[in-house]
Amino acid sequence: MNSELSERELQILLLVAQGLSNRQIAGQLDISDNTVKVHVRNIFAKINVASRTEASMYAVRHGLIVVENQSAAPAPTVAPPIEPVVAVVSLPPTQRWRWVAAVLGVVVVLGVGGVVWWTTQPPVAPVIRQQSSAPTRWARLPAVPDPQPDQQFAVYAGQLYVFVGNRSAQWLQFNGATRTWQVLTDLPFVVPTGAKLWADGAGLWVVGADDGDGVWRWDGQQWQRQPMLPADVTVAGVVRVDGALLVLGQTNTAATMLTTWTLAPQDQSWQSGIDFAPALANPQLVVLEGVVYLFGDGVHVWRLDVMTQRWVADRDLPFAWSNGAVTTVLGSILVIDATTPALWAYVPGQGVVSKQIVPTQIALGRQVVTWQAQLIMPNREGTVINVYQAVYQTFVPVMP
Known part of the structure; x- marks a missing residue:
């Protein structure tokens, strides 16, 4: 591909x-x-x-x-999936239609006035479908040689890669035919703990390389150095939206808040952007249909409103999330709760619409990538690489 x-x-x-x-x-x-x-x-x-x-x-x-x-x-x-990642949602009629009520006015002082006013039903939470994922849906990939807790996975051009981390220049590619990890030529940089990855059709980026300020891009042929981050930025997350790389992080001088930095293709340096306070212990960024969403400790979810230049609250989660990862799956955001463990399907503006309980023997971590219609989810120690064999389908609200 x-x-x-x-x-x-x-x-x-x-x-x-x-x-x-x-x-x-x-x-x-x-x-x-x-x-x-x-x-x-x-x-x-x-x-x-x-x-x-x-x-x-x-x-x-x-x-x-x-x-x-x-x-x-x-x-x-x-x-037909046994357990689809995004389940069918059955919503009350008030959630699907915005009802309009016209109310006649009252007699005011000297005359009769007619006043028509409009109102809408308050939002109703969607019905959450809950089910257990069958153990047969779960498998494992061979472990990476000498696994590290901070190793990171990425998928680019249909290939699955792992970056060893721990200030190593080593990266490997998974060979699906032999089911083995193949060591590639050493990187021209090292990947320290805390570096973040982003991959899409335009390339694979490593942000926070070397001493924490290095940025590199892989185009499938070679690694290219990109403009460096400000020296005191600690990277918390990275996405790419509208052609620009967006980094969420914090500085030593403002450790109590998070700030965004962006790098557009035509820029030669990073531009600071929108602040978010307070700082979160486990911030996770995800892009869905061109909108950036932020998940952090607790029940709250935020989206980045570029028009007002601020973070806006979206629908809350029905549980306090602090340990796991997020990714997108066909029109929804998959929230992985490594504590329960469970997989939650979250739809912006509606909230969680489905939950799948993960078998207790499956240990999840804080990473997830999508590869060949499967979810790759290593454990925290990096010693086990879980594979959830998902069948993606899109489901829409149905009339009860």
Whole structure:
């Protein structure tokens, strides 16, 4: 695969494999026909196919869908998941419709005045579907040689990498055919404890390298040095949004708050941005549909409002989260609670819509990456690499 498919592209690929036309996909996803055409063209280029049939076969080979009857060779259909990552949500009618009430006015002093005012029902929390994930969904990858607690995983261009950390210049790539980790040529920098990774179709970034201020980008061929962070910044998280790299961190002079720094492609230095107080012990950043969300200790969730230049509270979690990781899965945010352990599906503006209880023998940590329709979740010590064999589907609220 030339480049990792985005969540929207994966969603459209599954619909293409079901035999839907561009117009049908556009109607189902509420987007234009031209937008679907652009996505399909990009998908074909990324997975190196020339037709919808080849794209469907690609989805079959990579386990994204299954064929119900191999002998009859029917069109492939999306495999019904045993435990989908995002569950069906059943919402009360008041959550789906904004009811309008008109109230007649009252007689005021010298005359009769008519006043019509509008109101809406208060938001109602979604029904949380809870289930246990079957142990058969869980597997393990071979452990990394000489595992370290601060080793970090990343997926770029369909390949799974691990950076050893502990001020090492070593990184490895997983070979799916032999199920072994292959040591690559040493990095031109070291990865200390606290460095953060970000990967998307444009590259793989290591932020906080060397003495904590180094920034490097891998384009699939070579490592390129990027403008350095301010010397006193301690990196807490990194994402890329609208083409710009965004770092959340704190400085020695302002240890009680977090600040964002951004690096746009045309910039030669980092620009300080929006403050967040107080500082969080385990901040986690995630990007969903171009919006940055921040999870931290406790029940609160915040989103970055670029119009008002401030962090705005979103719907709270139904539990105090302090130990785990977050990632995005087809239109929702997957919150991993390593303490319970459990997987929670969070939809901005609605809150948590589903919960999956993880078998107690599965030890989770503070990392998660998505690789080949699977969630890779190592434990805190780095000695166990858990694999959750997920089947991604998109679910919408249903009428009760």
